Amino acid sequence: MKKGYFLLSVLAIFALSCMPSLSKFVNDMCVSEPGKIKVLIAMQNGQFKDSVMTVVKSALESDSYCVKVISLGNLNDEVMENYSGCIIVNTCHMGGISGKASKFIKKLTAREKKRIVLFTTTGSDKGWRPKDIGVDCVTSASKLNKALFIADSVTVKTRAILKPK
DSSP: OHHHHHHHHHHHHHHHHTGGGGGGOOOOGGGGSTTOOEEEEEEOOOHHHHHHHHHHHHHHHHTTOEEEEEEGGGGGGSOGGGOSEEEEEEEOBTTBOOHHHHHHHHTSOHHHHTTEEEEEEESSSSOOOOOSOOSEEEEEEOOGGGHHHHHHHHHHHHHHHHSOO
16 A cells, blocks of 8 residues: 555656646547546646546556547547547536536436546535536645645546456
8 A cells, every 4th residue: 555655646746846747648549449447537727626637647557558638628529439438627617517517417428427527626625526427536725735636536536447347
């Protein structure tokens, strides 16, 4: 367990040092490779979100998954059938998830929703959770000292989705 936290710590330091270029940190070259298990990450940017998702992306790629990162604004252009899993990174707006994330999730079947992890940042640590959306959720206030813990939560949930049954 200590080895895992050490690795996550190293990845977090790397994430923080690469922060300015993270929005250009897109590697979807593997998407066209046959036989690759593909994960879609659709995200809004922000220092906390970028830190968390850099660690998550590195962890998934170290497991040999193909990770495609897109802007949340482009999520509706994607077809869930093309991916074994999807992480949607958004912000809580007026007590709900962002409109683009909500619109995408609403069009999915119940089976497709089981392949989604929704990571939502909130304004506080009071335990806000989206209601009745049918996907696995991780929520957190945007506090950098929690980035590794949240990255671990998102990674564990994503790996559980991708694990062969």
